[in-house]
Amino acid sequence: MSGPMILVSHALCPYVQRAAIVLTEKGLPFERRDIDLANKPSWFLAVSPLGKTPVLLVDDTAIFESAVICEYLEDTATPRLHPHDALQRAQHRAWMEFGSALLNAIGAFYNAPDEATLQARAADVRARLGQVEAELGDGPYFSGHAFSMVDAAFAPAFRYFDTFDQIGDFGFWKGLPKVQRWREALAVRPSVIAAVSPAYADRLLVFLRARSSALSRRMDAAVAAATTTAAA
Numbered sequence: 001m002s003g004p005m006i007l008v009s010h011a012l013c014p015y016v017q018r019a020a021i022v023l024t025e026k027g028l029p030f031e032r033r034d035i036d037l038a039n040k041p042s043w044f045l046a047v048s049p050l051g052k053t054p055v056l057l058v059d060d061t062a063i064f065e066s067a068v069i070c071e072y073l074e075d076t077a078t079p080r081l082h083p084h085d086a087l088q089r090a091q092h093r094a095w096m097e098f099g100s101a102l103l104n105a106i107g108a109f110y111n112a113p114d115e116a117t118l119q120a121r122a123a124d125v126r127a128r129l130g131q132v133e134a135e136l137g138d139g140p141y142f143s144g145h146a147f148s149m150v151d152a153a154f155a156p157a158f159r160y161f162d163t164f165d166q167i168g169d170f171g172f173w174k175g176l177p178k179v180q181r182w183r184e185a186l187a188v189r190p191s192v193i194a195a196v197s198p199a200y201a202d203r204l205l206v207f208l209r210a211r212s213s214a215l216s217r218r219m220d221a222a223v224a225a226a227t228t229t230a231a232a
């Protein structure tokens with residue numbers, strides 16, 4: 001390799017965070033190159049067949065799809081983040097896939113057009129977290145004390161809830177002590193903290209408020225109520 005790898009990124013993209021977490025866990029030097037997904041540069045479209053972040057540039061070769069990037073890093077650098085046993089490794093890959101389905105459910109939640117849909121999609125997210133609860137052991141991570149690829153896959157999903165929990169109580173965590181504890185362990189992991197910029201939380205709020213969704217309207221209402229209280 002002639003220079004550090006380049007992670008082509010978007011500041012809010014959870015899939016980018018997965019790749020950044022794995023790069024950091026493996027101690028690999030890399031540069032982030034943020035792009036505007038609303039105005040994709042031509043050099044990005046030339047290396048990203050699906051036009052999506054993340055892309056990892058290794059010398060002149062572009063790798064796309066976060067799971068594939070993670071597997072490439074696993075194949076080429078230590079410490080290993082997958083179990084040694086093939087059957088356990090397959091299970092971990094399956095739960096990474098579940099993490100992607102959770103991200104889709106989160107997207108459906110924050111884009112819900114009305115309150116009834118918002119509630120239904122919150123229930124769907126909660127049900128998926130319940131499935132995770134049933135899978136978890138004593139922690140602190142997905143499979144005990146060793147941080148694994150599944151942890152890297154779920155940490156960006158859990159990060160959304162720091163913001164959702166500020167906006168309202170959607171009952172996401174009720175009766176889910178293991179998921180809650182796992183989420184807390186991931187939130188203080190240095191690689192997870194470093195996967196986003198310090199401006200992430202503010203940028204996410206701006207992004208969510210601009211969705212014209214039921215969640216955006218709740219945010220607007222909370223701001224209006226706070227303004228009225230402050231003026232009184």
Ligand SMILES: N[C@@H](CCC(=O)N[C@@H](CS)C(=O)NCC(=O)O)C(=O)O
Nearest residue numbers: 013014015037052053054065066067
């Ligand atoms: N399956 C892909 C999903 C990547 C993805 O959806 N990236 C989003 C940003 S988080 C994107 O680039 N969207 C731009 C678009 O679809 O035009 C992966 O795991 O890398």
